[in-house]
Amino acid sequence: MELTQGTVNDLLAQLGPGDGYTYLPNDLNLQDLTHLLDSRYGAPRTLVLDGFTDPTVDESRGGALLVPFEDRAVTIRAWAYGNQWVGTGTARAPEGDERSVLVVAHREVPELLAVAPDKDEDVDWMERLRRITGWAQPAQRPDVDWAEVESRLGTALPSDYKRMVETFGKGAFDGYLDLNQEPWTDLREDGLLIWAGTEHEDLYSWRADGDEPDRWPVVVRSFDGEDVPFDCTAAEFVCRILIDPQHPFTMAGYFDTHWFMNYRESG
Template sequence: MELTQATVNELLDQLSPGGGSLYLPSDLDPQAVTDLLADRYGLPRTLVLDGFTDPTVDDSKGGALLVPFEGRAVKIRAWAYGDQWVGTGTARDAEGVERPVLVVARREVPKPSAVAPDEDEDVDWLERLIRITGWTQPAQRPDVHWAEVESRLGTPLPSDYKRMVETFGVGAFDGYLDLNQEPWTDLREDGLLIWAGTEHEDLYCWRADGDDADRWPVVVRSFDGEDVPFDCQAAEFVCRILVDPDHRFTMARYFDTHWFMTYRRSA
């Protein structure tokens, strides 16, 4: 079997949308399958290594991927993608032979309506974002030296943004909205700092007015140069574009279930 992204697509099509598992030919390099999926879905989570299952694994972390192998999994890596878990690695077949595998299972996260705040509620938008994306991993960058970053930029930064970077690290919401690890200053002459962007070349910024960074409004600089203001902070803005199909910059039209794609680390 020639292993390409097209081959992986064909295999995944056999398992979607209902889910299932496949034992692949024994002469197939399981690491090559992992690498192809990592190029597509980002950095995987390890569920099983050398036959030992991570004790923290449950349904919220891809545990459904292990069910078909009935304790015979040897090494399984997993990715969240929309309403699916995708996994690959190796497992022992019915004859006890270790073979490469590919597995897909349904992924459940809270419905947007289940996490929607009341109008009068004091909302922690970062916590809401964690729930919307089904994020269960530990903080990815808890030790960022924000004092150094803020000193270099010459300005304090919004606290919700700093918590987003500490929590999620390098990657993109729904594999689409890239979270900058520190603001870009390309639009500083326009009074804007860029905290995120998309492949469509929209830039997600703050209007950096005043000393209280937590009161800076979000401004989207669209690919055609238009500035669109929003009276909210970054974490609230991301929550809203993930779940509100009527938002001007909505991502809800593409996915009903959301996730954060952690980018693959360089070797």
């Protein structure tokens, strides 16, 4: 069976929007399917390996994908995508033979925070970002040596940015906004440090003025070289572009729910 992203679309469409699973044709290459899902959703979480289920698996980590197989799952990997879990791997069929499977399940995400709070509200923007993305995984990079990074860069860095990197790790919001694991210095001559970017070649930076990084404004260097300033922190900026349809760089029109695509396997 030849596998393309179109084939994957057809297989998922057969399962429908709710919970479902299917045993795959014997001539389908499971490794190729996994690679296609990787390219679409990012690195998966391993739920079951060689018949042993990760003891941390629960509803927030894709546990619903295992329900159809009871104790018959052999190897299952899972991807979070908006309000859906997608999984593939192998499981023993009722007759006892091991078969490749594709499975989907509903993913509970927090109620979308439709309106960003007013500027004068006291908001923990990182906690808000967790809620918007439905992030329930443990911190991905809790041991970053920020002292070394800041020494090498010659400057302290905003605390909310450091929390973002520690919490989410390497990946992209909505599979679109890539979070740099340390700031890029490509625009340093312009007084800018780049903390994120998009496939449309927009660069999200700070105007690194003064010795109070938590007060640095965000500056978007657009693909045409224009600089657009925003009086907010990096975490607030991400929250607002995810949920505010009026924001000039909004992503709210593209997705009904929001998530963080992690590029590293965490299971």
